[in-house]
Each structure stands twice: as C-alpha cells, then as structure tokens.
Amino acid sequence: MVHRFASSFPQPPRMLCLTAVAALLSVPGLACADPMHLSDIKDANGQQLSVDDLRSLMPGAHVTNVIQNGSTRKWVNESGGSLNATSDNKGNIGSGGRSVQVAHATGTWSVNDNGAYCVNMEWRALTENWCRFMFKVGDKYYGVTSLANGAAIATEFSIEK
Numbered sequence: 001m002v003h004r005f006a007s008s009f010p011q012p013p014r015m016l017c018l019t020a021v022a023a024l025l026s027v028p029g030l031a032c033a034d035p036m037h038l039s040d041i042k043d044a045n046g047q048q049l050s051v052d053d054l055r056s057l058m059p060g061a062h063v064t065n066v067i068q069n070g071s072t073r074k075w076v077n078e079s080g081g082s083l084n085a086t087s088d089n090k091g092n093i094g095s096g097g098r099s100v101q102v103a104h105a106t107g108t109w110s111v112n113d114n115g116a117y118c119v120n121m122e123w124r125a126l127t128e129n130w131c132r133f134m135f136k137v138g139d140k141y142y143g144v145t146s147l148a149n150g151a152a153i154a155t156e157f158s159i160e161k
Contacts, residue, residue, distance in 0.1 A: 039150035041142055046135040046148075049148065054134060057159065064158040075112040075121075079110045085121050117143065 049057065059079045066072050069091025075083040085105040105128070107121035116131040132143025132155065142154040 009137055023159070032062045036142060036154040036156070037150060038144045038146070038152045039155060041135045041144070041154055042150070044137045046137040046142065049115070049134040049136060049141075051111060051113065054115065054117055057161070058109065058111060060119060060161060062158075062160045065155065067155070075107075075109075081108050081110055083107050083109050083121070087123075 049120055054104075058077045060154055061077045062074070063077065064072065064074045064135055071087045071089055071091040073087040075085035077083055083106070085107060087103045087105070089101065089103040103123055105121040105123040107128075108117060110118045112131065116133050118131040119128070121128040130145070132145060133147055134157075135142045135144070136156070141157040141159050144152045144154050146152040
C-alpha cells in the first residue's frame with residue numbers, strides 16, 4: 001500500500017514564487033553571497049598583517065564588524081587593552097533572548113605573539129572569545145581563524161583610526 005501525503009497548505013502559483021524570490025534578491029544585504037575564504041584573500045594578493053603591523057594599527061582603532069547573523073558590532077580598542085562594544089542585535093545574540101535594540105558588552109583585546117588579533121567580549125548572556133589572523137585587501141581588512149586552511153571563512157572588519 002502506497003500512501004501519498006499532500007500538503008495541507010495551498011501551493012502558490014509558480015509566477016508568484018518567482019516574483020517573491022526576485023523581490024528578496026533585490027533588497028540590499030539579502031542576496032546570498034558566498035562568504036570570502038582565506039584562498040580568496042590569497043588570490044587577491046591580500047597581505048597578512050605582522051605582529052608589528054597589528055600592534056601599531058590596533059590601539060585606538062575603531063572597529064566595525066558584521067557577523068553571520070546580520071548584527072553589526074562596533075568597538076574601540078582602548079590603549080590599555082579594554083573595549084566597550086555595541087551591537088544593533090539583529091541576531092538577538094547576547095541579550096538573553098530579549099528583544100533589545102542595542103546590546104552592550106565589555107571586554108578586552110590583544111595581539112598575540114603568533115600575529116593574531118584576539119578579542120574577548122562579555123555580552124549579557126554570552127561570552128565571545130576569538131582570535132583572527134588579519135589580512136588587508138585594498139582598503140578592507142579580513143580575519144581568518146587558520147592560516148593553513150584555504151577554506152577558512154574570512155570575516156570582514158572595518159578598522160579606522
């Protein structure tokens with residue numbers, strides 16, 4: 001005996017689906033762009049920042065980073081190694097599940113002897129602790145977790161002094 005399960009939801013006409021997809025893709029930031037990888041950075045002749053480069057660039061730097069869930073975070077690397085971060089909290093991470101417009105974190109930053117930029121942020125419901133090897137491609141900066149894995153995802157950072 002063969003059972004066939006039909007959806008209890010009516011299927012929209014094909015043209016309506018295509019129109020909806022086209023509308024979503026025309027909205028900036030909603031297109032599903034492939035993330036950058038370490039191999040892409042190397043193909044673009046990206047230059048890895050040395051320990052000395054990072055120790056010169058990072059103190060006093062204003063850092064902006066958009067994470068995978070769409071949240072934009074901003075912080076300033078204070079000269080003593082501290083930071084205060086804000087997030088527009090689009091992904092609702094670090095707020096304890098509460099609907100919060102802006103989330104705040106305190107934390108620290110450093111440059112380790114291996115040449116990685118490291119950050120620790122204490123959000124309301126989450127501790128974020130990571131290190132990235134930083135590259136410059138044109139006027140953009142990218143951080144990767146591994147120098148050995150060409151498929152490592154590269155996170156874009158805006159770094160201004």
